[in-house]
Amino acid sequence: xxxxxxxxxxxxxxxxxxxxxxxxxxxxxxxxxxxxxxxxxxxxxxxxxxxxxxxxxxxxxxxxxxxxxxxxxxxxxxxxxxxxxxxxxxxxxxxxxxxxxxxxxxxxxxxxxxxxxxxxxxxxxxxxxxxxxxxxxxxxxxxxxxxxxxxxxxxxxxxxxxxxxxxxxxxxxxxxxxxxxxxxxxxxxxxxxxxxxxxxxxxxxxxxxxxxxxxxxxxxxxxxxxxxxxxxxxxxxxxxxxxxxxxxxxxxxxxxxxxxxxxxxxxxxxxxxxxxxxxxxxxxxxxxxxxxxxxxxxxxxxxxxxxxxxxxxxxxxxxxxxxxxxxxxxxxxxxxxxxxxxxxxxxxxxxxxxxxxxxxxxxxxxxxxxxxxxxxxxxxxxxxxxxxxxxxxxxxxxxxxxxxxxxxxxxxxxxxxxxxxxxxxxxxxxxxxxxxxxxxxxxxxxxxxxxxxxxxxxxxxxxxxxxxxxxxxxxxxxxxxxxxx
Amino acid sequence: xxxxxxxxxxxxxxxxxxxxxxxxxxxxxxxxxxxxxxxxxxxxxxxxxxxxxxxxxxxxxxxxxxxxxxxxxxxxxxxxxxxxxxxxxxxxxxxxxxxxxxxxxxxxxxxxxx
Numbered sequence: 001x002x003x004x005x006x007x008x009x010x011x012x013x014x015x016x017x018x019x020x021x022x023x024x025x026x027x028x029x030x031x032x033x034x035x036x037x038x039x040x041x042x043x044x045x046x047x048x049x050x051x052x053x054x055x056x057x058x059x060x061x062x063x064x065x066x067x068x069x070x071x072x073x074x075x076x077x078x079x080x081x082x083x084x085x086x087x088x089x090x091x092x093x094x095x096x097x098x099x100x101x102x103x104x105x106x107x108x109x110x111x112x113x114x115x116x117x118x119x120x121x122x123x124x125x126x127x128x129x130x131x132x133x134x135x136x137x138x139x140x141x142x143x144x145x146x147x148x149x150x151x152x153x154x155x156x157x158x159x160x161x162x163x164x165x166x167x168x169x170x171x172x173x174x175x176x177x178x179x180x181x182x183x184x185x186x187x188x189x190x191x192x193x194x195x196x197x198x199x200x201x202x203x204x205x206x207x208x209x210x211x212x213x214x215x216x217x218x219x220x221x222x223x224x225x226x227x228x229x230x231x232x233x234x235x236x237x238x239x240x241x242x243x244x245x246x247x248x249x250x251x252x253x254x255x256x257x258x259x260x261x262x263x264x265x266x267x268x269x270x271x272x273x274x275x276x277x278x279x280x281x282x283x284x285x286x287x288x289x290x291x292x293x294x295x296x297x298x299x300x301x302x303x304x305x306x307x308x309x310x311x312x313x314x315x316x317x318x319x320x321x322x323x324x325x326x327x328x329x330x331x332x333x334x335x336x337x338x339x340x341x342x343x344x345x346x347x348x349x350x351x352x353x354x355x356x357x358x359x360x361x362x363x364x365x366x367x368x369x370x371x372x373x374x375x376x377x378x379x380x381x382x383x384x385x386x387x388x389x390x391x392x393x394x395x396x397x398x399x400x401x402x403x404x405x406x407x408x409x410x411x412x413x414x415x416x417x418x419x420x421x422x423x424x425x426x427x428x429x430x431x432x433x434x435x436x437x438x439x440x441x442x443x444x445x446x447x448x449x450x451x452x453x454x455x456x457x458x459x460x461x462x463x464x465x466x467x468x469x470x471x472x473x474x475x476x477x478x479x480x481x482x483x484x485x
Numbered sequence: 486x487x488x489x490x491x492x493x494x495x496x497x498x499x500x501x502x503x504x505x506x507x508x509x510x511x512x513x514x515x516x517x518x519x520x521x522x523x524x525x526x527x528x529x530x531x532x533x534x535x536x537x538x539x540x541x542x543x544x545x546x547x548x549x550x551x552x553x554x555x556x557x558x559x560x561x562x563x564x565x566x567x568x569x570x571x572x573x574x575x576x577x578x579x580x581x582x583x584x585x586x587x588x589x590x591x592x593x594x595x596x597x598x599x
Binding site for chain 2: 250254285303304327
């Protein structure tokens with residue numbers, strides 16, 4: 001049992017049910033002995049879980065409801081005794097998938113035993129949830145028994161085929177398997193009678209708690225922040241830095257769209273948005289995009305990106321789309337406001353804009369100090385020349401230096417980034433840190449805007465509250481600059 | 486973080502998918518930058534890029550992904566081409582991860598097609 005398993009009883013039941021469905025999709029005759037050895041444990045765990053569920057209130061259900069499980073358990077025990085007497089399938093490895101189902105059900109029973117003692121099924125919703133839980137358990141056994149039966153039938157067919165014309169010793173697995181098939185069929189019939197056509201209706205009563213409102217967006221932003229820091233600390237490659245920068249640019253884009261919608265629907269102060277937020281958020285988006293373009297030049301198509309970072313970025317994008325997208329473009333402000341509390345979303349974005357400053361500092365440190373930064377020779381040569389031309393236009397004409405050898409350019413080898421490229425990168429990241437700091441300072445007003453908003457003020461546009469928020473705001477916060485190489 | 490067991494045909498097809506996705510992301514971002522910092526195409530580009538990262542992770546470490554970018558610059562068309570290519574990749578243990586990639590690309594096609 002996994003001691004750190006944080007899943008709820010409902011999630012564990014779903015896992016058990018799902019695993020038996022997967023087993024059914026992928027069984028062979030060779031699996032039969034291991035499955036038959038493990039099936040008893042599954043039934044026993046299910047029976048213990050069933051017993052751990054709070055008892056129905058008197059008169060609320062039929063008295064025969066608990067009898068089906070008792071009969072199934074006794075059938076399973078009978079099968080086990082027969083297996084021991086016949087010495088088949090005998091000792092051997094257990095089926096890992098069914099073992100997982102048994103452990104999952106035991107974990108659910110353990111959770112209810114330790115933490116569910118206070119539940120009294122008097123409320124209709126609680127009773128419906130308990131009915132759904134019982135149905136899930138029975139459905140798990142129903143599908144599981146069918147899966148084991150399929151494996152046993154396949155096993156018998158395999159034995160009959162391979163032992164045709166051989167001694168009775170070699171073919172005795174067939175009648176033993178046939179006995180198991182018959183008993184499993186009876187088991188399946190009994191469990192199936194309970195499930196009947198009530199599964200869908202019972203499952204409707206299942207209490208499924210998804211993220212409420214902006215919770216998913218908040219979780220995705222926090223998850224992204226943590227993963228970005230982890231990945232950039234462990235593996236600050238150009239590919240990871242590219243994805244980090246592009247995702248941060250995406251956060252700024254989303255912040256601009258959501259805050260705009262908030263301002264239009266009265267969830268965000270219009271004056272603060274128009275005069276402070278909009279321009280600084282846009283500027284930080286442009287800075288992130290510019291830095292991302294720099295990192296992109298240093299990647300080659302085959303470079304790998306940390307998959308944890310990829311998944312965090314994917315979840316963040318999905319969370320933003322859930323709030324702010326409608327088909328192929330941004331949703332209208334009133335549509336966004338109908339989905340979530342935009343004031344709450346603004347607060348989460350304000351925190352994201354604050355943590356973006358730290359990510360920007362990490363990226364600047366990598367740009368300034370990481371001696372392992374490399375890039376494809378042709379792109380590096382092109383960029384070095386472009387950056388030298390840029391500084392020359394500012395009146396600083398230097399000597400002609402070959403930053404990348406012709407041989408490296410010809411073969412497009414991976415080379416250490418030339419000095420002008422690093423200098424340009426540091427310049428870009430310095431600007432990024434500065435603009436991210438500005439956006440953080442401007443977004444600080446979002447906290448007060450949300451707190452000041454009277455309860456129930458929702459859709460009405462606000463135009464006159466701006467002056468209340470004209471307190472001292474940190475603009476262009478001073479952020480220490482990294483030493484240049 | 487690479488797949489050394491994938492067969493040559495599937496690997497070649499997946500490499501072509503990677504090239505298409507990479508180019509589609511570049512095109513989407515170029516359009517986004519032209520439209521400005523509020524363009525929804527920034528997030529579309531990000532989605533295409535993450536799909537491209539997923540695809541690259543399924544390839545062997547020595548897979549050849551260089552070569553000229555596709556001539557097509559229409560993001561939706563590039564995504565549709567990538568999706569069509571994935572149809573020929575079998576769902577096997579050796580191509581584990583292909584199903585989420587196909588779903589991601591189909592979502593992107595829907596997102597990019599007005």
